[in-house]
Amino acid sequence: MKKFSGLLLLAVLSGVITLGAYKMLFEKEIYVVDQKQNQPTFVATSFNTNPVAAEESVDFTLAAEKTVHAVVHVKNLTISKGPTSIYDFFYGGSGNGKAQIGSGSGVIISPDGYIVTNNHVIANATELQITLNNNRTYEASLVGTDPETDIALLKIDTDDNLPYLVFGDSDNTKLGEWVLAVGNPFNLTSTVTAGIISAKARDLNSRDQNFQSFIQTDAAVNPGNSGGALVNTAGQLIGINTAITSQTGSYVGYSFAVPSNIAKKVVEDIMEYGSVQAGVLGIKGSELNSYNAGELGINETEGFYIDSVMEDSGAEEAGLISGDIIKKLDHIKISKFSDLSGYLKSKRPNDVINVTILRNGSEKVLPVTIYRNQSYKIDLLGLSVQNLSDKDRKKFKNYSGGVKIVESASYDLVGKLIIEINDEKVENVDQVKLAMQEAKRYDRLSIVLINENGERERLIFQ
Structure with a gap:
């Protein structure tokens, strides 16, 4: 037994020696290298070596410091009309009305207290209150408003010069x-x-x-x-x-x-x-896009296509014609109708603007005088009215004032004159516009009409 154990031990030792000799003399050593990339694993989106430099170059602190004290809180008190109880509802009483409070913001635009805000912030208000950024409170008066642009002008009285903002371009x-x-x-x-x-x-x-x-x-x-x-x-x-x-x-x-x-x-x-002085070029047409261009048989897809030119307008006087495409007003590129209408809203009658048109493949620049807007749409009644022409005055020779109805959605009123709104005489579209703005404060509206025969009729709207 001892002889067998000795032989086994000898065999194991011989194997270990033989394997070690083979490893040392014949087998090559293999090295595994962990290759690490020198580049980061993310992809850079800028070659700027300082990624925060762009943000640091824009300093908002100066603008914020100038602005915060010129922006105010606007509070309006409105007394709603109509029944405030079951008794009022059934028996026609109006009650004392219910107070409603609305609020918004405003901007001081002069040191003596003129404030611009939105028309919808102060619409139908019976009382207006302004709170400055220093928590001082003032009663405000309404100077005027323009619902079309949603702009209103307020005024507060103070002996102090107020912080204000200047208009930019x-x-x-x-x-x-x-x-x-x-x-x-x-x-x-x-x-x-x-x-x-x-x-x-x-x-x-x-x-x-x-x-x-x-x-x-x-x-x-x-x-x-x-x-x-x-x-x-x-x-x-x-x-x-x-x-x-x-x-x-x-x-x-x-x-x-x-x-x-x-x-x-x-x-x-x-x-x-006291009211907005609206001006018009005196053209009718549509903005261009791929569909309209195809319908009109032209290649231009940007600009305003003139379909017709109004008589006795600045456009007619300047030589604009049907088929012209407006590409610029002064330095403003016209790609869509809101480009054109927005620029015109910043102008008033008698201003002259340079209109760049495309005609027969060539560009021309024509100076056009803005004329006063002679028409106005009364959305509440579905009517369009315009100032009287010399021809109209001859037809209605007994009436020097009033406005002529040129469109009527719900009533057969075309050709008649409106001479009064809520018992106040109106002689032009500016007065009609102001009268309708005032009428929105009440639940009642009446207009007085005149036909060619001088016959009067009164329409009352509740």
Whole structure:
């Protein structure tokens, strides 16, 4: 047994020695190298060696400091009319009315207390109250309003010079430009959000005849910020925040502002004339796109196609004709109708603008004088009216004033004159516009009409 164990041990030792000798003399050593990349595993999106330099170069502090003290809280008190109890409902009483309080923001635009805000912020208000960023409160008076552009002008009286913002040139703003939206919602003192300009000349209501031309931004704007300031990084006022697009009622990424050039013009008109002085080129037509271009048999897909030119208009006087395509108004490129309508809203009658047109493949520049808008659409009644021409005055020789009905959606009134609204005489479309704005404050509207035979009739709308 001992002899067998000795032989086994000898065999094991011999095997170990033989294997070790083979490893040392014949088998090559294999090395495994862990090769590490010198480049990072992410892909760089910029060659900027300092990724925060771009953000640091945009300083919002100066613009914010200039703006916050010029943005105010606007509170309006409205007394709702109509029955306030079951007894009033059945027996016709109006009760004492129910007080409703609304709020928004506003922007001080002069040291003596003129404030611009949205018309919808102060609509139908019986009392207006302004709270500054330092928590001082003032009673405000309504100077004037323009529902079409949603701009209203207020005034507070104070012996102190107030902080205010200067108007910038909204036409010179660029896509991608940094902006601040400043509001004073819910009387929480001014709040500031930042974003960029996402689009210009944006029309939100394509089915309405009242075409809009908003600046679109992604700066956060929420309810209560309406009427606040949109400013550039220099602290210049380039827009009045007006609307958001949302299915929830809260901000979801899109907000819209009335361009400062339009707001400034409206404010100046209200202060000087008491109403907005609207001007027109005197053309009718449509914006171009692929479909319209195909229908018209032309290759252009951008611009405004002139279908007809109105008689005795600035366009006719300047030589614009049917078939011309408007490509520019002054330095503003016209790609869609809101580009054209927005620029015209910043102009007033007797202004002269250079209109670049494309005619028979060649561009021409024609100076066109803006004429006063002679027509107005009364949406509440489904009527369109216009000022009397010399021919109309001869036909209605016994009446020097009034406006002629040229379109009537629900009534057979075309050709008749409106001479009174709520017992106040009207002689032109500007007076009709003001009368209709005043009529919206009440539940009653009456108009007095005259036909060619001089017969009067009164229509009452409840």
